[in-house]
Amino acid sequence: MKREDVRRVDQIAIEEYGMLGLVLMENAGRGAAERIAALCHESPRGANPVCILCGPGNNGGDGYVIARHLELLGFSVHILSLVPLDRLTGDASANASIAARAGLTIQIAKSDEDLDRWIADDETVVDCLLGTGATGAPRGLYGDAVTQANKRRGLRVAIDLPTGLDCDTGAPAEVTFRADLTVTFVAEKEGFSKPAAKPWLGTVQVVGIGVPQALLNDFKVA
Ligand SMILES: NC(=O)C1=CN([C@@H]2O[C@H](COP(=O)(O)OP(=O)(O)OC[C@H]3O[C@@H](n4cnc5c(N)ncnc54)[C@H](O)[C@@H]3O)[C@@H](O)[C@H]2O)[C@@H](O)CC1
Ligand SMILES: [K+]
Numbered sequence: 001m002k003r004e005d006v007r008r009v010d011q012i013a014i015e016e017y018g019m020l021g022l023v024l025m026e027n028a029g030r031g032a033a034e035r036i037a038a039l040c041h042e043s044p045r046g047a048n049p050v051c052i053l054c055g056p057g058n059n060g061g062d063g064y065v066i067a068r069h070l071e072l073l074g075f076s077v078h079i080l081s082l083v084p085l086d087r088l089t090g091d092a093s094a095n096a097s098i099a100a101r102a103g104l105t106i107q108i109a110k111s112d113e114d115l116d117r118w119i120a121d122d123e124t125v126v127d128c129l130l131g132t133g134a135t136g137a138p139r140g141l142y143g144d145a146v147t148q149a150n151k152r153r154g155l156r157v158a159i160d161l162p163t164g165l166d167c168d169t170g171a172p173a174e175v176t177f178r179a180d181l182t183v184t185f186v187a188e189k190e191g192f193s194k195p196a197a198k199p200w201l202g203t204v205q206v207v208g209i210g211v212p213q214a215l216l217n218d219f220k221v222a
Helices: 003-015 021-042 058-072 090-101 112-118 141-151 195-201 213-218
Strands: 050-054 077-081 105-108 124-128 156-159 181-185 203-207
Touching: 003 021, 003 213, 021 058, 021 090, 021 124, 021 156, 021 181, 021 203, 050 058, 058 077, 058 090, 058 124, 058 156, 077 112, 090 105, 112 141, 124 141
Parallel strands: 050 077, 050 124, 077 105, 124 156, 156 181, 181 203
Antiparallel strands: none
């Protein structure tokens, strides 16, 4: 599915079907947390604790939901946000605020040194940095975070798509998150089928976010 179409599905679910963005994000985050937990339990590299890297948009918002559900599933979780929480908006801000009030550990990384210090070598790293709203190669601290994550020995899980991968063309940026598992929402993104994308995706699992079948049919999603 093309980036534009998958974003339209979210938009139509909200604007025409009256679904709440928060509900879609909850479904996305909960589904992803369950897949991450299953992977950690079955893989010898599946470490607990889990480090969740959160970016500025709704992909970051998914990360706060994932953290809350992983804690409920018995994981020790910490969140590294690349932006101060007061810069978040909408559903991402709401979920960050819930996570903060719930006492989840949230650190704000301001430099490459922070990232180096705070991402442990053997923990599972979850990439909620950039999703379908990304344009171009990861800039600044986003590139640094991907580089640091790729150096670690633990499992890596990308949420919706690996940061740095162009989801329409499948072309990786010079710095692209190298996932063992990509949990993607609604449908596989168009670029995932391209040979260039394969080394960055790992196993791909699709998680539904609860939008009605009628809407999926309009976009020819099985
Ligand atoms: N209601 C919805 O729309 C839903 C969205 N979902 C999640 O939301 C994601 C899309 O969220 P957004 O549209 O907020 O987009 P992103 O979360 O991808 O964030 C986009 C923002 O990141 C920054 N950015 C863009 N390119 C960058 C680059 N190359 N380097 C550094 N910073 C960059 C810009 O500030 C941009 O506004 C999806 O991938 C999915 O994970 C899910 O929660 C399901 C529901
Ligand atoms: K991501």
